[in-house]
Amino acid sequence: MKRNFVAVVLAGIMLLAMSAQAGASSVLPMFKDQESDTVTISREEYDRLMQYSKLDTLMQLVEAYYYEDADTDAMLEGAALGLMQGIGDVYSTYYTKEEMDKFNEETEGEYAGIGCQLLADPEDTTITVTRVFKNSPADEAGIRSGDKIVYVNDVYYSAYEMDEAVSVMRGTPGESVKVTVLRGLETIDFDITRKIVNINYVEYEILEGNIGYVMVFDFLGDAYEGFAQAIAAFEEAGVCGMIIDLRNNGGGLVDACVDMADLILPEGVVVSMRDKAGQTTEYRIDDKYYDVPMVVLVNGYSASASEILAGAIRDTGAGTLVGEKTFGKGVVQSVINFPDGSGMKVTTARYYTPNGECIHEIGIEPHVEVSLDEDAVTRYGINNLPHDKDAQLQKAIELLTTEAETAQAEDAA
Secondary structure, three states: OHHHHHHHHHHHHHHHHHHHHOOOOOOOHHHHOOHHHOOOOOHHHHHHHHHOHHHHHHHHHHHHHOOOOOOHHHHHHHHHHHHHHOOOOOOOEEEOHHHHHHHHHHHHOEEEEOOEEEEEEOOOOEEEEEEEOOOOHHHHHOOOOOOEEEEEOOEEOOHHHHHHHHHHHOOOOOOEEEEEEEEOOEEEEEEEEOEEEEOOOEEEEEEOOOEEEEEEOOEOOOHHHHHHHHHHHHHHHOOOEEEEEOOOOOOEOHHHHHHHHHHHOOOEEEEEEEOOOOOEEEEEEOOOOOOOOEEEEEOOOOOOHHHHHHHHHHHHOOOEEEEOOOOOOOEEEEEEEOOOOOEEEEEEEEEEOOOOOOOOOOOOOOOEEOOOOHHHHHHHOHHHOOHHHOHHHHHHHHHHHHHHHHHHHHHHO
16 A cells, blocks of 8 residues: 555656646646636635535525526525524614615605604514604504504514515505504504605794794704704794704614704714724714703604714703603614615614713613603604693793793893
């Protein structure tokens, strides 16, 4: 055995020597045809390819054995969605081109659908209605804030499939969609006809007693412009105080939130972001702002950008928070667009209030805790409560009225 081994080695050496004599450019005959198909990659790249080899194996097995021709593009789309769902984060997802188009429509403020603002609730993994747009198909059908959407066209969707459910609820104006909600212990079916929905992100008015009241439903679309208009109107009217209603506001764009904070808060840091590498990004504002006594209304569905603004107002001492503890979404997402029109939304950082607090899965406690009458909320929905039945709003009015009266008494003295 040893002699045979030596012979093989010698033969190999002789073969290499002959090859070398033939010239550096010579290629052994058995490798000549393969030269153009050879690609050199690093060990890191090879290991990464091996990591995803199972997907390729699955694809090849389907192509070889599935009883019909499979749609490989659809398979890859499903794989991309599954990859993101594998993170286990309800805020990170993959969007097909169609879903990405619809996502951008909502950001811009107009789309064809039923007219609901939704929140993926990680606590019970349900899709929760946080707002029903006025005069929308959902409003006309009777869907209310607080309803839990469980089925769309008789297909079950959890918080992890919220974007898929939204995609089904949107569509061609004039066509109907069946939406099943859980309201308390009751399950209710709604057949809703889609139409073009124009989203109003901000509404405002001046209440009795010369108090400005601005409702911010989302930090998207024209929210900043609407908020700036409200501030200008309050300044012109010389209001004695301002109420900012962030209840059921599920968040939106950080930049819009910071720009709005710049209108009402003193110079300093509004929020800071910290990514997985430990890199910190601060969002700062200047010293020009509208200085007026302020109360902010919050509840369990005030989330994300709402909590950024509420946290900044609390930490700077610029206002009083009234209502209930906020949702506790202390992470932010980045949206990435792909060349084919698809995209992804992925959680990229935790955020911290000006005092350095991360409120993720904790929330923000209000200065003054006030609960709403459940019967009134069930009857009207939180965004449609009459002012006289809104205990949180009434408390805000009381606090600002007392502060204004105290200031007048001090001026008189």
